[in-house]
Amino acid sequence: MAEEKRYVEVLLPLKLKRTLTYRLPDGWTAAPGAWVQVPLRGHTALGVVTGICGSAPAGVPLSTIGEVTALVDKPGVGVAETAFWQDIADYYLCTPGEVFKAAYNAGLQRAVLQPDKPAGPKKPRRKAAPTDDFSLKPLSDAQAAALDRIGKGFSAGKPVLLHGVTGSGKTELYLHLAAERLRQGRDVLYLVPEIAVSKQLQQRLAAVFGDRLLLYHSQATVPQRYRVIDTLRRDPTPRIVLGTRSAVFLPLRNLGLVVVDEEHDRSYKQDDMAPRYNGRDAALMLAARHGADVVLGSATPSCESLYNVQTRKFAQVELPQRFFGGDDPVVEVIDTARERRLHNMEGSFSRKLLKEMASVLDAGLQVMVFRSRRAYAPVVQCGACGETVHCPNCHVALSYHRFNNQLSCHYCGYHRPYTLRCPSCGEVALVELGAGTERIEEELQAAFPGRRIARFDADTTQSRLAQERMIRDFAAGDIDILVGTQMITKGFDFERLAMVVLVSADSLFAVPDFRSDERASQLIRQLQGRSGRRGQQSRIVIQTAQPDHPVIRQLLHPDARPAAGLLAERRQFNYPPYVRMMAVTVKDKFEGRLWNVSRLVREAAEAVGIADIAGPVTPAVDMVAGEHIAQFWIKLPRTRTLAAAKRAFYERIEQIDSDFKGRTTIVIDVDPQ
Ligand code: ADP
Ligand code: ZN
Numbered sequence: 001m002a003e004e005k006r007y008v009e010v011l012l013p014l015k016l017k018r019t020l021t022y023r024l025p026d027g028w029t030a031a032p033g034a035w036v037q038v039p040l041r042g043h044t045a046l047g048v049v050t051g052i053c054g055s056a057p058a059g060v061p062l063s064t065i066g067e068v069t070a071l072v073d074k075p076g077v078g079v080a081e082t083a084f085w086q087d088i089a090d091y092y093l094c095t096p097g098e099v100f101k102a103a104y105n106a107g108l109q110r111a112v113l114q115p116d117k118p119a120g121p122k123k124p125r126r127k128a129a130p131t132d133d134f135s136l137k138p139l140s141d142a143q144a145a146a147l148d149r150i151g152k153g154f155s156a157g158k159p160v161l162l163h164g165v166t167g168s169g170k171t172e173l174y175l176h177l178a179a180e181r182l183r184q185g186r187d188v189l190y191l192v193p194e195i196a197v198s199k200q201l202q203q204r205l206a207a208v209f210g211d212r213l214l215l216y217h218s219q220a221t222v223p224q225r226y227r228v229i230d231t232l233r234r235d236p237t238p239r240i241v242l243g244t245r246s247a248v249f250l251p252l253r254n255l256g257l258v259v260v261d262e263e264h265d266r267s268y269k270q271d272d273m274a275p276r277y278n279g280r281d282a283a284l285m286l287a288a289r290h291g292a293d294v295v296l297g298s299a300t301p302s303c304e305s306l307y308n309v310q311t312r313k314f315a316q317v318e319l320p321q322r323f324f325g326g327d328d329p330v331v332e333v334i335d336t337a338r339e340r341r342l343h344n345m346e347g348s349f350s351r352k353l354l355k356e357m358a359s360v361l362d363a364g365l366q367v368m369v370f371r372s373r374r375a376y377a378p379v380v381q382c383g384a385c386g387e388t389v390h391c392p393n394c395h396v397a398l399s400y401h402r403f404n405n406q407l408s409c410h411y412c413g414y415h416r417p418y419t420l421r422c423p424s425c426g427e428v429a430l431v432e433l434g435a436g437t438e439r440i441e442e443e444l445q446a447a448f449p450g451r452r453i454a455r456f457d458a459d460t461t462q463s464r465l466a467q468e469r470m471i472r473d474f475a476a477g478d479i480d481i482l483v484g485t486q487m488i489t490k491g492f493d494f495e496r497l498a499m500v501v502l503v504s505a506d507s508l509f510a511v512p513d514f515r516s517d518e519r520a521s522q523l524i525r526q527l528q529g530r531s532g533r534r535g536q537q538s539r540i541v542i543q544t545a546q547p548d549h550p551v552i553r554q555l556l557h558p559d560a561r562p563a564a565g566l567l568a569e570r571r572q573f574n575y576p577p578y579v580r581m582m583a584v585t586v587k588d589k590f591e592g593r594l595w596n597v598s599r600l601v602r603e604a605a606e607a608v609g610i611a612d613i614a615g616p617v618t619p620a621v622d623m624v625a626g627e628h629i630a631q632f633w634i635k636l637p638r639t640r641t642l643a644a645a646k647r648a649f650y651e652r653i654e655q656i657d658s659d660f661k662g663r664t665t666i667v668i669d670v671d672p673q
Pocket of ligand 1 (some may be wrong): 143324
């Protein structure tokens with residue numbers, strides 16, 4: 001007689017090292033992947049069965065083994081999914097339970113537990129069977145040739161980097177590739193860095209794919225998200241899912257193609273909690289597991305992807321011409337140091353630039369103005385004692401926001417009403433230094449009275465609706481000048497946008513990070529890509545006090561290949577992608593303990609043979625929300641022992657972490673952004 005399967009291994013959505021064993025009540029059966037409810041520390045938790053066995057594991061006293069409290073009658077989790085969770089956990093050094101939690105947050109866990117709504121009386125099915133007859137635009141010759149080469153890359157079993165200027169028709173190619181996969185009966189995952197800015201893309205996809213299209217992103221409600229999960233589990237119709245990074249965790253069963261749009265974008269990286277994964281790289285792992293093809297698209301590919309092209313891991317296909325033709329936007333650089341000496345600056349803008357903007361506006365065209373800092377003034381300083389005003393919890397200056405008359409901290413959210421009185425010396429002598437987006441908007445209102453000016457930043461677009469409205473108004477021509485932060489650089493397509501202004505490139509160059517030049521250059525090229533998309537002549541004007549900065553020089557060079565220079569520099573200084581990097585951050589309220597724990601971290605690295613470790617160092621912002629911060633940078637050679645070295649280090653750090661639990665926080669970030 002077969003032995004009774006009385007025990008199950010259950011994975012819980014928690015940071016636990018391993019699965020837990022539970023007993024099944026008599027007469028119950030559960031298959032791997034099944035959802036169960038189990039007791040845990042006086043509560044019930046939702047878990048997934050990962051294994052079934054006839055006897056309790058050796059060494060575990062039977063009395064300590066809890067009993068499964070309920071079987072959840074919902075389609076279970078696939079083996080491919082739990083295996084993928086393990087892949088992510090192994091690579092990013094966390095537990096599969098933490099990945100499970102990223103795939104199913106508390107809200108989605110509750111949704112799993114809700115019983116299905118009873119099916120009402122069956123309505124006659126009016127809906128036509130899903131069609132394969134997607135109406136696509138015929139491709140240009142250049143696009144058709146590119147599509148052909150992408151197919152060759154796929155046949156060689158390689159992910160393809162589609163490197164094409166903005167407006168070259170990459171999206172149109174994705175649509176063709178996606179349609180082909182759907183017709184073959186396979187699913188398509190289409191990743192974008194942020195959904196808020198992809199409304200135009202959403203509409204374009206919906207027009208082609210109709211109800212084959214599903215949307216999945218973090219701004220959607222739990223019921224909306226759960227519906228996508230449930231549809232994928234129950235309905236075998238091939239689907240295309242448009243989503244942000246967390247869509248890699250969807251139960252796509254027959255994945256045939258992954259598109260990673262704007263693959264260089266740092267929003268793909270989750271850095272605030274485990275798993276600290278990059279959606280692009282996770283998508284590559286997912287595709288490998290499913291035998292799916294991958295196309296990564298960008299006008300400004302990441303160093304990582306260019307490296308993968310160089311080492312022949314990826315195939316590359318280029319699309320150098322804009323679909324509607326027209327020249328690239330003209331680049332104009334204004335030396336603000338010189339203009340200032342000649343008294344040609346008016347606030348944040350040179351007079352020459354203001355004139356050029358006026359003529360664009362007079363022609364009925366639009367201007368976009370980029371500034372990397374929100375707020376009215378990034379710093380306030382006392383004119384009497386010279387002190388700048390700092391956050392009481394963080395080592396950062398408070399920004400002044402005029403719209404609510406508050407001084408606020410962009411790190412911890414601390415804020416208080418602004419008075420002109422200096423908190424240090426008590427004199428009424430505070431002055432606002434520098435100009436953030438809010439002040440830029442005010443300056444533009446003064447310079448262009450009667451023009452419609454709007455500001456697009458985290459202060460004005462808290463709701464998705466507000467964001468969408470502003471984008472719609474700008475697209476419709478109801479706004480003449482749009483001022484904004486990074487948020488305005490992404491993916492929009494505005495017909496009448498003829499000029500993009502970068503108020504100060506210097507703030508981009510000042511970031512102390514090995515990626516800052518790559519980022520500055522990508523950002524400028526993305527801004528450049530916003531205008532002139534319909535073939536009209538357009539320009540990007542860059543104000544900087546460092547017109548000889550390498551990023552600017554490369555931009556002005558007609559055959560600029562910024563990537564080649566950046567890669568050479570990365571190789572010379574031994575930075576990723578030539579090595580693998582990990583950042584370790586240690587935080588503690590007490591500075592003494594911070595340095596003690598930091599010493600242990602360093603010893604742990606040395607003990608497992610990590611040779612290249614810098615730190616502990618004090619980061620530029622060395623205190624946030626009352627906690628002191630120390631940091632390490634670890635470089636690991638890309639050899640076969642890499643995974644083992646990472647794992648050994650992780651295990652030691654976990655030990656230190658549990659010894660100091662609740663007092664010191666240690667975070668490992670693999671491939672930090
Ligand atoms: P990218 O994704 O590279 O920025 P898009 O695919 O958005 O480029 O194309 C730029 C513009 O050209 C869009 O307005 C798009 O509708 C149009 N376009 C691209 N390919 C075609 C095509 N084959 N036929 C008609 N219009 C096209
Ligand atoms: Zn603060």
